[in-house]
Amino acid sequence: MKPVVLGFAGAIGSGKSNTSTAVAEALHWPRVSFGEYVRDEAMRRGLSGTRDVLQSIGASLIDFEIESFCRGVLSQVEWKPGGCLVIDGIRHIEVVHTIQRMVNPSKLLLVFLTKNEDSRKSWVYKRDTINEDQLRVIENHSTETQVQTVLAEIADLKVESDRPMNATVQEITNWVHQNMMH
Secondary structure (H helix, E strand, O other): OOOEEEEEEEOOOOOHHHHHHHHHHHHOOOEEEHHHHHHHHHHHOOOOOOHHHHHHHHHHHHHHOHHHHHHHHHOOOOOOOOOOEEEEOOOOHHHHHHHHHHHOOOEEEEEEEEOOHHHHHHHHHHHHOOOHHHHHHHHOOOOOOOHHHHHHHHOOEEEEOOOOHHHHHHHHHHHHHHHHHO
């Protein structure tokens, strides 16, 4: 079987964290998260964990320290190249390329989660206690702009996350097993 590193991308509120956690548990693979790493970095710097602060930190890590940023995310768990891993929250093509190099000989596969726009936005407004204008500003930030364009286009698998979690997890894990055989 070929080792796989499974990356998750999708718009804010598409279900990346919950789905990647459930898939990692189903596969019995370790899981790391770009979002958790950035939140930890904000705490290390003594900054708040507000979305604008996190986006600013994430953008600076992408612009100035992408290699160490990706290495730091990968080091959240005991993992070595050639092993299987789930990565939550990929937002940039540069990260995809960097991670591909770092995880070799494991194969990076990118899952892109989609969700009905109305239910996604409704969920984000409620979860983050923000309004439509605030979400528009957040989604126009450099940390989000490639998600719906470049990453959606290059994804190896697109999955709707509107249905029950067990159906979503089953689809992804079946697909992963098929890819590990080829």
